[in-house]
């Protein structure tokens with residue numbers, strides 16, 4: 001299970017195993033441009049019902065899955081995220097001077113590294129976490145209920161310290177806390193992002209990190225653009241904002257040579273047809289690509305969780321996972 005850092009309890013180890021197969025490339029940016037496709041939006045801010053769609057997708061993927069217990073637990077936590085988000089007073093927009101400063105200096109407006117994180121009972125993070133832990137008591141398996149009790153007893157400054165380690169991808173935090181603190185961090189930053197408009201954010205051409213909060217992507221997604229062409233976005237693992245990155249390009253290092261794609265074959269091929277892994281021989285990283293062209297119901301965060309077996313296979317092939325999923329997190 002996810003509640004321990006013991007390898008033998010790694011949820012991926014109980015997953016179905018399936019070989020990966022290379023698949024043929026999608027259209028390159030140049031090919032898409034040559035077809036006269038409209039210029040895509042550079043930024044997509046999160047939707048207010050983000051967690052509703054995510055939980056529904058994960059529940060459907062959990063059905064009959066070898067990791068059903070883990071995925072259903074995650075889906076319950078995502079339901080609770082929507083509940084926590086709905087209970088919060090809408091966030092205030094950052095002041096205009098701050099917006100102008102961040103825009104002109106290409107700095108993330110909702111900086112995950114340096115931003116405020118209030119774990120006190122009246123703070124946004126503290127409120128979100130309390131809602132999540134209370135809800136999770138109702139559906140979490142026994143080992144997770146122990147973790148919930150420990151987290152509920154932890155002083156606010158300690159909770160904030162653990163959460164900051166997760167934000168910075170530093171080791172030293174209790175990995176059992178990760179799904180709960182990760183879920184509360186997502187609620188906090190999505191709540192802030194919902195107060196923004198697209199014009200508030202400077203979007204660097206083809207960035208590796210989220211232009212809104214500076215975090216790493218969880219995966220990338222191919223959406224169907226205005227002209228019916230697939231448009232690729234990297235999806236923030238924290239605030240769920242999406243930024244445009246042309247296809248056949250490594251999101252972590254922006255290399256365009258030797259990019260390859262792999263997918264599950266056999267048992268998982270049809271079920272997870274939306275999910276491929278984009279690998280880069282330049283930096284040896286692997287980032288999932290979730291295609292709505294292939295499955296309209298796909299959702300990057302949920303589809304990533306349900307295909308952790310693909311990470312193991314790519315890992316065995318010598319690539320390291322570049323996506324950061326805050327429910328399943330190791331520094």
Ligand SMILES: [Zn+2]
Pocket residue numbers: 210211212213214215236237238239240241
């Ligand atoms: Zn972000």
Ligand SMILES: [Zn+2]
Pocket residue numbers: 250251252253254255280281282283284285
């Ligand atoms: Zn690369």
